[in-house]
Amino acid sequence: MRKFIASLDIGSYLIKLVVGEIVKNKVNILACVETPARGIKKGYVINPESAKEAIEEVFKKGEDILGIPIKKVIATVPSTYTECFLSGGTIPITSEDKVIKNSDIVKAMQKCVYNKVVDNRELVTVLPTSFKVNDEIVSNPLNMIAETMMMKAIVVTVPKKNIEGINNVLKSLGVDLVDVTISPLADFYEHKTKDLNDKIGAVINIGEETTTVSIFNRGILTNTEVIDIGGSAITNDLAYVYKISLSDAKFVKENLALAHTRLAQPNESIALTDKYGEAVKINQYDASEVVMGRLTEIINLAKKQINLLTKKEISYIILTGGVTESIDIDILAEELLGNIGIIGKALEIGARDNKYSTAVGIIKYYNSRLKLRNIDFSVFSLEEQEELGGKGKRISVVDNSLLGKIFGYFFDS
Numbered sequence: 001m002r003k004f005i006a007s008l009d010i011g012s013y014l015i016k017l018v019v020g021e022i023v024k025n026k027v028n029i030l031a032c033v034e035t036p037a038r039g040i041k042k043g044y045v046i047n048p049e050s051a052k053e054a055i056e057e058v059f060k061k062g063e064d065i066l067g068i069p070i071k072k073v074i075a076t077v078p079s080t081y082t083e084c085f086l087s088g089g090t091i092p093i094t095s096e097d098k099v100i101k102n103s104d105i106v107k108a109m110q111k112c113v114y115n116k117v118v119d120n121r122e123l124v125t126v127l128p129t130s131f132k133v134n135d136e137i138v139s140n141p142l143n144m145i146a147e148t149m150m151m152k153a154i155v156v157t158v159p160k161k162n163i164e165g166i167n168n169v170l171k172s173l174g175v176d177l178v179d180v181t182i183s184p185l186a187d188f189y190e191h192k193t194k195d196l197n198d199k200i201g202a203v204i205n206i207g208e209e210t211t212t213v214s215i216f217n218r219g220i221l222t223n224t225e226v227i228d229i230g231g232s233a234i235t236n237d238l239a240y241v242y243k244i245s246l247s248d249a250k251f252v253k254e255n256l257a258l259a260h261t262r263l264a265q266p267n268e269s270i271a272l273t274d275k276y277g278e279a280v281k282i283n284q285y286d287a288s289e290v291v292m293g294r295l296t297e298i299i300n301l302a303k304k305q306i307n308l309l310t311k312k313e314i315s316y317i318i319l320t321g322g323v324t325e326s327i328d329i330d331i332l333a334e335e336l337l338g339n340i341g342i343i344g345k346a347l348e349i350g351a352r353d354n355k356y357s358t359a360v361g362i363i364k365y366y367n368s369r370l371k372l373r374n375i376d377f378s379v380f381s382l383e384e385q386e387e388l389g390g391k392g393k394r395i396s397v398v399d400n401s402l403l404g405k406i407f408g409y410f411f412d413s
Contacts, residue, residue: 007362008075013208018359029350033061043078045165072379087112102374108151184214190361191344201316206323231323243274257287259329264288320344322355
């Protein structure tokens with residue numbers, strides 16, 4: 001079976017839907033669409049009807065490209081109040097040959113969370129950190145022979161309210177929420193390298209209304225926190241300084257200003273009309289000074305948060321999110337973060353913009369979960385795969401989503 005995965009990244013400014021096929025462990029983008037977010041604030045559904053309209057719109061855009069409906073999706077949920085805790089569990093190896101299989105790893109993951117997730121929280125993922133087999137600590141126990149196996153893992157949970165809103169909206173649209181994740185995991189999987197898997201570092205995602213700061217220890221999420229400031233603060237600053245509309249301020253931010261003043265040109269400018277009807281001329285240097293000032297504040301706040309989240313030495317800091325597409329942000333990152341600062345780059349053809357980094361990362365993250373269990377999965381049936389790209393008969397969308405099924409790929413038989 002070909003492996004197709006659909007991801008939904010629900011932001012305060014944009015809702016992004018990406019459909020990719022996993023080929024030789026790489027993501028081929030088949031559809032990458034977006035629509036303005038409505039009824040969403042900081043990832044939470046605050047107006048179900050407006051959110052439903054926006055999400056239905058982005059699904060229609062994706063389905064028009066593919067030619068078939070998208071019935072299943074993996075979605076991000078807010079990272080606010082995420083908890084990561086260390087757990088462990090020991091299981092007997094019950095097969096006749098005593099060879100450890102993927103199914104044994106899944107049983108150990110079950111053991112790690114059994115009776116350890118409280119009623120008002122929902123499991124996001126279980127991240128194995130080490131295994132003990134025959135009194136030896138190993139990173140991968142597959143195919144080893146043993147009577148028992150012990151696993152240590154990081155368990156990641158979020159409040160149920162982080163999931164319920166989007167689950168209800170998708171259910172009303174006849175879309176099955178197969179699984180959920182949080183943006184830090186997706187961002188790391190989009191930008192990680194083999195080198196980073198052996199280090200301790202941080203990921204900073206500067207979103208529209210919030211900035212998420214996360215700590216990774218050898219590729220495992222250990223802590224995360226959300227700061228209530230993001231790219232919209234830059235837009236607001238420009239609007240306030242020049243007394244222009246938010247839409248004009250956004251245009252200045254995206255088309256004139258740079259993230260650092262070093263290469264900004266005072267003689268490059270645009271003319272606009274302010275909210276009083278008077279002409280205003282904005283030059284690149286002055287606008288860049290405003291942008292640089294707010295970006296510096298955001299990054300410095302994130303640095304302080306890193307120090308609160310871990311006392312260990314950090315080897316890298318990845319900056320991602322749509323704001324990191326700002327020209328010359330690499331200059332600012334080097335100035336504030338030194339040589340450990342890295343601007344993440346979304347490199348997949350069809351999604352080469354950091355505003356899609358989380359959506360593409362969801363696909364890579366979920367594929368890693370499937371590999372861990374050694375199962376095949378596709379959001380499209382074999383029949384739908386045959387229709388993919390065609391314009392033939394439409395297949396009706398069936399509503400069969402239940403909140404209890406969200407994590408079925410861990411726990412079903």
